[in-house]
Amino acid sequence: MCAAEKGRLHGNGKLNPVISRRSFLKWSAIAGGSIALTGCNLTGGANSKTATNLARTSGEKELIVPTSCIHNCGGRCLLKAHVKDGVIVRLSTDDQGPDTFEVPQVRACQRGRSQLKRLYHPDRLKYPMKRVGERGEGKFVRISWDEALDTIAQKMKEIKARYGNEAFYYVYASGTIGATLYNCYAEFPTCGGPLQRLLNLFGGYLNYYGNYSAAQYYYVVPMMFGALGGNSPKDLRHARLIVLWGHNPVETKLAGAGGAWYLQQAKKAGAKIIVIDPRYSDTVGSLADEWIPIRPGTDMALVSAIAYVLIEEGLYDQEFLNRYTVGFDEEHMPPGYPPQECYKNYILGKQDGQPKTPEWAEPITRIPANRIRQLAREMARIKPMTILQGWGMQRRAYGEQIVRGIPVLAAMTGNGGKPGSGPGLDMISPPMPMGVYPTGNNPVKATISFFTFTDAIIRGTEMGPQDGVVGVERLSSNIKFIWNYAGNALINQHANTKRTHEILRDPNKVEFIVVHDLFMTPSARYADILLPDTHHFERNDIATSTWAHIAGIGYAIFMNKVIEPPYECRNMLDICTELARRLGLEKEFTEGKSEEDWLREMVNTARQKLPDFPDYEAFKKMGIYKLSPDKEGTGIGFIDFYRDPEHHPLDTPSGKIQIFDPRMYDKGNPKEIPAVPKYIEEWESPWSQEGQKYPLQAIGHHYKHRVHSTFDNISWLEEAAPQVAFLNPLDAGARGIKDGDMVRIFNDRGEIIMPCRVTPRIMPGVVDIPQGAWFMPDVRGTDRRGCINTLTSHRVNPLAFGNAQNTIQVQVEKA
Ligand code: SF4
Numbered sequence: 001m002c003a004a005e006k007g008r009l010h011g012n013g014k015l016n017p018v019i020s021r022r023s024f025l026k027w028s029a030i031a032g033g034s035i036a037l038t039g040c041n042l043t044g045g046a047n048s049k050t051a052t053n054l055a056r057t058s059g060e061k062e063l064i065v066p067t068s069c070i071h072n073c074g075g076r077c078l079l080k081a082h083v084k085d086g087v088i089v090r091l092s093t094d095d096q097g098p099d100t101f102e103v104p105q106v107r108a109c110q111r112g113r114s115q116l117k118r119l120y121h122p123d124r125l126k127y128p129m130k131r132v133g134e135r136g137e138g139k140f141v142r143i144s145w146d147e148a149l150d151t152i153a154q155k156m157k158e159i160k161a162r163y164g165n166e167a168f169y170y171v172y173a174s175g176t177i178g179a180t181l182y183n184c185y186a187e188f189p190t191c192g193g194p195l196q197r198l199l200n201l202f203g204g205y206l207n208y209y210g211n212y213s214a215a216q217y218y219y220v221v222p223m224m225f226g227a228l229g230g231n232s233p234k235d236l237r238h239a240r241l242i243v244l245w246g247h248n249p250v251e252t253k254l255a256g257a258g259g260a261w262y263l264q265q266a267k268k269a270g271a272k273i274i275v276i277d278p279r280y281s282d283t284v285g286s287l288a289d290e291w292i293p294i295r296p297g298t299d300m301a302l303v304s305a306i307a308y309v310l311i312e313e314g315l316y317d318q319e320f321l322n323r324y325t326v327g328f329d330e331e332h333m334p335p336g337y338p339p340q341e342c343y344k345n346y347i348l349g350k351q352d353g354q355p356k357t358p359e360w361a362e363p364i365t366r367i368p369a370n371r372i373r374q375l376a377r378e379m380a381r382i383k384p385m386t387i388l389q390g391w392g393m394q395r396r397a398y399g400e401q402i403v404r405g406i407p408v409l410a411a412m413t414g415n416g417g418k419p420g421s422g423p424g425l426d427m428i429s430p431p432m433p434m435g436v437y438p439t440g441n442n443p444v445k446a447t448i449s450f451f452t453f454t455d456a457i458i459r460g461t462e463m464g465p466q467d468g469v470v471g472v473e474r475l476s477s478n479i480k481f482i483w484n485y486a487g488n489a490l491i492n493q494h495a496n497t498k499r500t501h502e503i504l505r506d507p508n509k510v511e512f513i514v515v516h517d518l519f520m521t522p523s524a525r526y527a528d529i530l531l532p533d534t535h536h537f538e539r540n541d542i543a544t545s546t547w548a549h550i551a552g553i554g555y556a557i558f559m560n561k562v563i564e565p566p567y568e569c570r571n572m573l574d575i576c577t578e579l580a581r582r583l584g585l586e587k588e589f590t591e592g593k594s595e596e597d598w599l600r601e602m603v604n605t606a607r608q609k610l611p612d613f614p615d616y617e618a619f620k621k622m623g624i625y626k627l628s629p630d631k632e633g634t635g636i637g638f639i640d641f642y643r644d645p646e647h648h649p650l651d652t653p654s655g656k657i658q659i660f661d662p663r664m665y666d667k668g669n670p671k672e673i674p675a676v677p678k679y680i681e682e683w684e685s686p687w688s689q690e691g692q693k694y695p696l697q698a699i700g701h702h703y704k705h706r707v708h709s710t711f712d713n714i715s716w717l718e719e720a721a722p723q724v725a726f727l728n729p730l731d732a733g734a735r736g737i738k739d740g741d742m743v744r745i746f747n748d749r750g751e752i753i754m755p756c757r758v759t760p761r762i763m764p765g766v767v768d769i770p771q772g773a774w775f776m777p778d779v780r781g782t783d784r785r786g787c788i789n790t791l792t793s794h795r796v797n798p799l800a801f802g803n804a805q806n807t808i809q810v811q812v813e814k815a
Contacts, residue, residue, distance in 0.1 A: 062089065066623020068543040068557040069112030070536055071707035072174035072213070074550040075255025076543040077108035078624045079115060081562040088537065088562060091116060094256060094624065101237070101265055102629045106555060107256025110720065111707060117714045118535065119563075123519055125532035126567035135505045135513070136491075138525040145568065148529050149575070153582035155512040159481045160203060165444050166460075167480035168205035170195060172212065172450045173487020175517070175710055178547035179559065180602055181437050181595065182539060182572055184486040187211065187450075192439040194576040194589075195485055201585045204444030206479065209470070211450055212493055212708075214391045215802020216399035221425060224404055224658050225638060226651030230425035231386065232635030233262035233552040237269045238420025241382035244275045245406060246299065247390035249550065250283040251704045259388075259427055259550040263287055272382065274375070276302070277390075279701060279726075279768060280761035292375070293763040295686075296697050297807060298365045299393050300679035302372065303405035305361035307347045309376035310412050316380070317414035324645060325411050327660020327676060334654055334662050343408065343659050343676040356679070364679070366763070385415050386422030392701065397682035397807040400799045404677035408659055417642020423657075430554040430632040432544040435605025437598055445471035449801035453479065454494065454503050454794065457510055468801030484515045485572060486533065488709040490523035492775050495792040495805050497522075497783070498750050516572065519713060522775040522787075531575060538565040539573075540595055542602055545627075554627030556606065558619045571595075664799070672798040682807050683795065686765065694747045694809035696731065700771030700788035709772040712785075723786040724757040726768040727812060732758040735813055742815040745769065747808065750790035752783045753815045767812055771805075 063083040070076050078094040091113055094105040128148035133139025159167055173184040176193075183193040187209060199205045210218060221228050236242060242263065249259035260283070267273055267287055275281070275288040276299070284291045294302060310316040321328045330339035340351060349355035358369035365372075379385060389406045393399065410416055410424030417423070448456050449468040456463060460478035463469050484490045490513075491500045503509055504526045515527035524530055541559040545551040565571070573595055580589035593601075599616070606613045610631070614622060640648035649655025653662055665675035672680070684690045686697065705721035706712050712723075725743060737743055739758040744751055745767060752769070762768045775787035783790040792805040 064092075065560050065562045066558065066621075067537055067562055068559040069108050069115060070176060070178040070541075070543045070547075070559070071111070071710050072177045073109075073111070073255070073707040074253045075109070075258045076106075076178045076545060076547055076551075076557065077112050077255045078106045078557055079108055079112055080623070081537060083562060086563065088116060088119065097626070101234070103553060103626055104257045104261065106551075106553075106557075106624060106626075109254035110704065111711050111717065114711065114714050114716050115535075115537070117716055118518065118711070119537055121519070121713065123713065124535075124566065124569070125518060125520065125524075125530065126569065127532060128568065129530045131528050131530070135507065135526045135528075136501055138520060140527075140530055145570070145578075148531060149578050149582060152514055152529055153579055155481065156202065156579075156583065159511060163477040163480050165203040166206050166446050166475055167477040168199060168202075168483075169208075169453060169456070169479040169481065170199060170205050170483045170485075171453060171487060172208060172489045173485055174211075174708060175486030175488070176536065178543050179536065180434060180542040180544060181598055182536070182541050183437070191436065193437060193485075194573045195483060196439040197437070198576040198580055198583075198585070198589055199483075200440040200442050201580070201588050202583060204442045206444060206456065206475070207442055207447040207471075208450040208453065209447055210800065210802050212395075212489060212803055212805075214394065215449070215451065216394040216797060216800045217389075217391055217403050217426070219800035219802065220400045220403040223661060223663065224407060224652070225423070225425075228425075228428070229423070229637035230428040231422045231637050232430060232632070233259050233427045233550060234632075235419060235422075235635045236262050236266040236271070236386060236427075239266060239271050239384055239386040239422070240420065241378060241385040242266060242271050242273045243379070243385065243387040244273065244277075244283060244288075245387055245389050246277055246393040247275070247388045248277065248279075248281040248283045248701065250286050251281060252702045253550045254704070255551065257545075257551045257553050257555070262552050272378075274378075278699060278763045278766050281701070282704070292367060292371065295364070295366045295763070296393070296699050296766060297396050297682045297685060298361075298679070299402045300398075300405050300677065301356070301361045301364040302367060303402070303409060303677070304347055304356035304679050305358045305365075305369075305372045306376040306379065306409055307343075307412060308356045309358060309373050310380055310409075311344060311347060313377070315377065316412040320414040321411055324416065324642065325408075325657040325659050326654040327658065328408075328411075333660060337660065337662055337665060337675075341660065341665065341675055346676055346678060366765075379409065379413050383414070384418060384421035385410075385413060386420060387415075387424045388422065389424065389426060391426075392699070392806055395803055395806045397684065397795075397797070397804045398672065398680040399797055399802065399804060401674075401677050401680060404659075407657065408677060411657060411659070417636060417639060419636065423637055425637065427550055428637060429545050429551040430627060430635070432546045432554040432556055432627060433606055433609040434542060434544045434546065434556050435602030437602070446475055447471045448475075449796065450489075451495075451794070451796055451803045452801060454500055457503050468796065478509070480511045482510050482513045484513065484517070484523055484527070486517060488521045488523045488774075490515070490526055492522040492709050492787060492789065493772070495789055495794040495803060496749050497775050497787065497789045498781065499794060516575065521709070532567065532569040534565040534569045534571040537562040538569065539571045540599060542599060553629070554632060555624055556619075557624045558622075560620060560623070667799075669798065684793065684807050684809050686809070688809070690747070690809040694811045695765075696810050696812055697766045698745065698769055698788065698791060698808045698810045699766060699806050700769050700792075703770035703772060705770065706772040709774060712772060712774045721770075722755070723770060723773045724755045725752075725786065725812070726757050726759055726762040728762050728764040728766070729758050729760060730764045731767070731812070732756070737812070737814050743812050744815040745791065745810050745812050747791050747810045749793065750781070750783065752786055752788075752790050754784070754786040756812075767810060
């Protein structure tokens with residue numbers, strides 16, 4: 001039993017009766033006997049037969065049913081369910097095809113292969129329930145589906161009448177992101193699911209922009225380049241030098257066709273790989289020729305010092321900068337803006353009197369000046385070079401700066417637009433032209449940053465553009481109704497759990513919360529009505545590489561429904577159809593179409609664009625369709641611009657890469673939003689007041705145990721990658737802490753007690769608490785699981801209004 005499973009017993013065990021795994025499996029086996037499993041038998045099963053019937057008629061042989069893993073990890077991988085007697089007895093993955101560089105297998109990682117532990121987990125929610133205790137207590141009683149749906153529909157009508165549609169919020173979630181029909185993501189109009197469609201028909205809801213993963217990245221890259229972009233993972237094989245800057249694909253992008261695999265191929269092809277990271281990650285251990293540990297939050301000091309060396313030693317590519325960028329030097333500034341504000345002047349210290357030399361950067365970054373010089377020279381001389389930036393360092397105070405800073409180094413070294421020569425961004429997958437589920441338009445134009453939803457609960461009507469609100473001058477209502485579907489950002493993944501708890505627990509603030517999920521997650525404990533979801537093996541859907549943003553190939557996977565949902569679990573399409581009926585919207589909502597009808601439409605759309613795309617029945621059987629390499633494009637980001645910038649300008653004010661950005665200059669806040677990318681000391685740092693009291697920096701890396709908070713309750717993964725805090729022997733020794741000790745990690749916002757792993761794999765001065773563990777407070781409010789958001793701050797970044805959750809100071813002591 002993992003810690004999370006144990007926690008269930010002293011958390012909400014009373015009202016979530018536990019059944020044994022044995023009886024659950026038995027139940028599932030019985031239930032499976034009456035399930036229609038159509039046309040998905042790779043061994044030749046016919047339509048409209050059940051899995052169990054097929055197994056029985058085939059002499060109890062296993063059926064192999066293609067389906068998928070879909071989580072927000074950057075991959076979407078083929079899984080094959082081996083079904084016997086209506087029970088999935090094991091999972092395998094993509095073992096078909098040639099597995100070549102051009103068309104690799106889309107193999108699942110250890111998390112995907114643990115899906116059976118999620119599917120048959122004894123803690124699955126089984127019935128609709130309503131809250132009977134305080135929000136957050138986790139006290140619920142079972143109710144009927146009719147009561148649950150009637151209550152929700154009634155509350156929707158009441159709250160709409162009292163506050164209007166801006167009072168409805170569909171909180172950020174990513175548990176089913178990447179599915180085409182049951183997608184929980186609500187940011188874009190083209191990628192939502194049934195709930196988004198229902199809310200749009202109901203009059204709309206307060207929308208959000210940005211996300212917990214890459215808020216600063218997604219905000220700033222389109223300002224700098226006019227759009228998101230980058231080179232394909234396949235292009236890495238052409239690079240001679242690859243710099244993984246805060247990037248850890250071996251733990252986070254493990255899918256068979258994903259970034260880690262392509263980096264291995266690039267290494268085999270002779271690329272030198274340097275990793276810059278405060279952690280000796282698995283990426284360092286398995287791929288790096290060199291590891292450069294850096295003090296968290298100081299990456300822009302390193303960027304600036306490298307730029308200084310490139311200028312000082314005449315190693316930068318002036319011609320490239322002139323052709324593709326604006327704002328590098330006084331001669332290439334946008335008209336009407338002071339030339340002295342250019343990037344080169346900042347680096348040379350002409351404005352602030354501080355040249356950004358390696359000696360200046362050394363005490364900030366903890367990287368020796370000589371190593372910085374050497375790195376700058378390598379970057380200038382080894383061509384082509386690709387710098388891939390990870391996202392952890394932009395989830396920090398002033399995280400916008402590093403997103404802008406790394407592409408400047410790429411441009412200074414003449415990189416971008418050629419094979420192996422990246423623009424300094426992340427990788428981009430080839431697009432997969434699948435149809436989408438039509439969610440319609442949201443009549444509500446008001447949109448907030450995803451990271452300000454707790455503010456919009458307590459002071460929404462005071463919020464306007466100064467708080468990142470777009471679409472309106474001021475919100476007309478505070479948030480009064482929340483839907484949380486397949487997500488744990490209601491509290492667990494949001495910053496400062498204590499503050500969030502205080503806000504959510506008060507029913508006078510948010511008046512009604514609906515949660516639809518598989519488990520009693522920390523977020524589910526705040527539901528007024530809690531609905532049991534289906535696992536994605538219990539419904540049909542389609543996954544595509546469009547969401548697998550680190551896939552080297554384009555592909556689509558038919559996610560066959562393998563077994564029937566257990567107990568009273570229901571999927572979102574069913575729930576929304578029932579609610580639509582109660583809201584008088586059924587005809588508009590369903591258009592008379594079933595789950596299968598919508599999926600058939602998506603397949604037909606793909607077939608119109610790709611003549612070799614299989615028909616619906618064939619797609620169900622084959623499971624995965626892989627785009628042929630000749631349809632992938634060049635795999636080089638912004639290639640038209642780099643080939644001919646005059647005729648194919650970027651969609652930016654200058655048509656070029658904006659090193660100097662007039663829109664930022666015009667904001668008149670140069671200390672926090674400088675017009676050129678600068679190093680800015682973080683608001684919480686070793687040198688700040690908090691640093692005196694709480695001397696260690698805490699970071700929360702993405703752990704191979706989980707995809708964000710998904711899989712935290714899976715015992716196999718806990719065994720393989722336990723939730724521990726990583727601490728350097730120097731810091732541990734100074735505190736009398738030994739490997740395996742329980743430690744107390746705390747600051748003004750909260751405290752955690754958890755086991756400690758003492759290891760030189762984390763640099764001194766830093767404690768690493770892998771993010772995504774489920775918040776498990778004891779009676780004193782101390783988290784006992786290791787949820788880093790017990791300690792994080794909800795302060796937003798000044799430009800992107802995104803999260804800076806990796807910027808925190810803490811103290812650690814033996815518990
Ligand atoms: S890489 Fe992601 S989608 Fe693929 S199996 Fe692992 S967790 Fe699932």
